[in-house]
Amino acid sequence: MGSDESLVQQYLTPSNIFGAFLTYIVISLVADFFFSPKYPTSIPWVGHGKSLFGTLRNTFAGFTQSKSWMQDGYDLYSKHGKAFVFPSMLGATAQTMIPRSQMSWMLDQPDHVLSTSAAHYEVLHGDYSFVSKTCLKDPYHEHVVHKNLARNLNAVIPDLDDEVSRDVDELLGTDTETWKKIDPLEGMMMRIIPKITNRVLVGEPLCRNKDYLDNMLGFTMDVIRGFLLFTITPQILHPIVGPIHGLAAKYHYWRTSQYSLPLIKQRLSDIGKKDAGDPEFKNWKEPNDYVTWSIRTSIAEGRRDELNPSMIALRILPLNFASIHTTALTGSATLLDIFSSSPDVVQSLREEALRVYTAHGRKWTKTGLSSMYRIDSAIRESQRISAFSLSFIQRKVMVKEGIVSPEGVHLAYGTIVAAPWIPLAGDEQFYETPEVYDAFRYSRERERYEGLSAEDKAKEDVLKFRQTGLVTTNDRHLPFGHGRHACPGRFFVAHELKMMIGHLLIHYDIKPLKERPQPMWVGRNQVPAKADLEIRRLKVE
Numbered sequence: 001m002g003s004d005e006s007l008v009q010q011y012l013t014p015s016n017i018f019g020a021f022l023t024y025i026v027i028s029l030v031a032d033f034f035f036s037p038k039y040p041t042s043i044p045w046v047g048h049g050k051s052l053f054g055t056l057r058n059t060f061a062g063f064t065q066s067k068s069w070m071q072d073g074y075d076l077y078s079k080h081g082k083a084f085v086f087p088s089m090l091g092a093t094a095q096t097m098i099p100r101s102q103m104s105w106m107l108d109q110p111d112h113v114l115s116t117s118a119a120h121y122e123v124l125h126g127d128y129s130f131v132s133k134t135c136l137k138d139p140y141h142e143h144v145v146h147k148n149l150a151r152n153l154n155a156v157i158p159d160l161d162d163e164v165s166r167d168v169d170e171l172l173g174t175d176t177e178t179w180k181k182i183d184p185l186e187g188m189m190m191r192i193i194p195k196i197t198n199r200v201l202v203g204e205p206l207c208r209n210k211d212y213l214d215n216m217l218g219f220t221m222d223v224i225r226g227f228l229l230f231t232i233t234p235q236i237l238h239p240i241v242g243p244i245h246g247l248a249a250k251y252h253y254w255r256t257s258q259y260s261l262p263l264i265k266q267r268l269s270d271i272g273k274k275d276a277g278d279p280e281f282k283n284w285k286e287p288n289d290y291v292t293w294s295i296r297t298s299i300a301e302g303r304r305d306e307l308n309p310s311m312i313a314l315r316i317l318p319l320n321f322a323s324i325h326t327t328a329l330t331g332s333a334t335l336l337d338i339f340s341s342s343p344d345v346v347q348s349l350r351e352e353a354l355r356v357y358t359a360h361g362r363k364w365t366k367t368g369l370s371s372m373y374r375i376d377s378a379i380r381e382s383q384r385i386s387a388f389s390l391s392f393i394q395r396k397v398m399v400k401e402g403i404v405s406p407e408g409v410h411l412a413y414g415t416i417v418a419a420p421w422i423p424l425a426g427d428e429q430f431y432e433t434p435e436v437y438d439a440f441r442y443s444r445e446r447e448r449y450e451g452l453s454a455e456d457k458a459k460e461d462v463l464k465f466r467q468t469g470l471v472t473t474n475d476r477h478l479p480f481g482h483g484r485h486a487c488p489g490r491f492f493v494a495h496e497l498k499m500m501i502g503h504l505l506i507h508y509d510i511k512p513l514k515e516r517p518q519p520m521w522v523g524r525n526q527v528p529a530k531a532d533l534e535i536r537r538l539k540v541e
């Protein structure tokens with residue numbers, strides 16, 4: 001026993017541990033270096049380049065330097081119509097950044113040439129993070145959302161209105177005397193958005209069930225922890241680390257399924273009875289939510305496999321993942337941007353919210369929401385200046401022999417191609433004073449147009465204004481992606497955030513912030529700023 005201990009002491013010295021760690025990193029890097037897709041010599045790299053030594057330096061420097069590398073690549077190459085390679089960091093693969101001038105080529109490629117779902121599968125570690133590989137390999141839930149969400153949005157507005165006011169008031173209370181300090185991301189958005197999201201996914205009362213929501217959020221956090229874990233773990237070790245990491249997601253799925261499965265089974269049975277002409281179901285109205293949309297779409301398309309209750313329950317997970325943090329980050333960044341702007345901005349937004357809400361019978365309606373140009377602009381401007389990722393569009397090369405880009409670059413099978421966003425969002429060529437948060441950047445012209453006479457309106461180019469709405473994507477606005485795979489949830493997000501911010505402005509007073517709290521960048525993503533908003537119910541409404 002004693003000699004075992006002395007052996008351990010002899011070998012477990014700090015220098016041996018460090019040596020073992022270094023050997024492990026080097027072996028992993030060498031393996032990753034040889035197994036990664038090959039890049040032609042003609043394509044430039046940012047960071048420390050593509051040599052073995054460069055790869056080692058990129059791995060560590062990438063944590064703090066990624067944002068400036070992206071800017072360098074944009075200035076040196078993208079702006080001149082050239083692609084560049086954004087280096088890998090251990091487990092996160094290198095990506096080829098396609099310039100704006102080639103974006104329509106990239107987005108027009110069919111899915112069997114450049115695939116969105118395969119890129120998402122790789123970036124989100126679909127082998128391990130989503131309980132079943134099928135879930136992301138064949139993303140039927142995305143198809144269901146593309147087909148149904150926007151089409152049903154008008155009908156679900158009253159539900160959303162109910163959920164937003166109920167959840168905001170429950171969280172912030174009705175005390176008109178005491179200021180409440182609250183972090184807009186963790187304290188507010190992350191507590192409200194999951195309920196609103198699940199109102200359209202599974203309906204009430206499940207959307208407010210604490211245990212269901214806690215475990216659903218647990219699942220989304222598993223995926224996010226996976227990002228970090230897989231980034232710091234060399235790719236050759238993913239098959240060992242991945243299944244262990246995947247256990248947490250499986251556990252959280254099992255916990256959520258205790259609630260979602262009975263609901264889904266009941267819905268399948270009810271829909272079945274209605275379709276079979278059961279007289280008891282003659283006047284039964286199907287709930288308007290994802291579960292119904294999914295069942296109806298699968299029946300219409302003959303996808304019997306998608307009528308399996310566990311499959312439907314499973315697909316609710318990636319939808320929660322796609323919705324919750326994205327919306328919460330966008331909403332909290334917008335609040336920080338608005339409340340660190342001049343008081344005139346807040347006043348002007350409040351005036352709009354109150355005017356529209358009152359004009360539509362003190363409720364939110366489709367027409368009312370789409371006439372809220374100022375808040376629409378304030379959110380879009382936040383997506384520009386406070387975006388949470390360096391890039392929002394990713395595609396994977398699926399052709400075995402590779403493809404050739406318009407500039408003549410050969411992109412090998414397996415290459416991830418992407419489009420830079422942060423440097424484009426700050427480009428003076430497209431945005432005047434890009435460093436300034438100008439809440440009404442997109443609404444000023446729109447409001448001027450709306451104030452014109454019918455005769456003068458006829459002389460204006462109305463398409464110009466439509467190009468700058470929150471839900472409009474183009475090659476200069478990428479936070480919802482662009483092209484046929486652009487986010488199908490964006491119409492819902494626009495309604496949800498406008499209602500929520502509108503409700504806050506109408507019913508609550510929020511103290512202005514002295515300055516905009518600054519976020520940090522780690523690797524390719526932003527770590528949001530911690531902040532406290534001071535909020536109190538308004539006395540006069």
Ligand code: HEM
Binds near residue numbers: 394483493
């Ligand atoms: C502010 C909130 C959100 C942001 C910033 C966002 C952003 C994005 C982005 C960048 C993409 C990739 C687009 C591309 O590759 O061209 C995407 C795809 C997607 N989003 Fe969102 N999203 C948000 C909210 C939502 C919500 C609420 C839902 C569902 C209810 C949703 C469902 C989806 C789906 C299903 C896809 C895959 C579309 C496809 O590949 O065809 N998203 N989203």
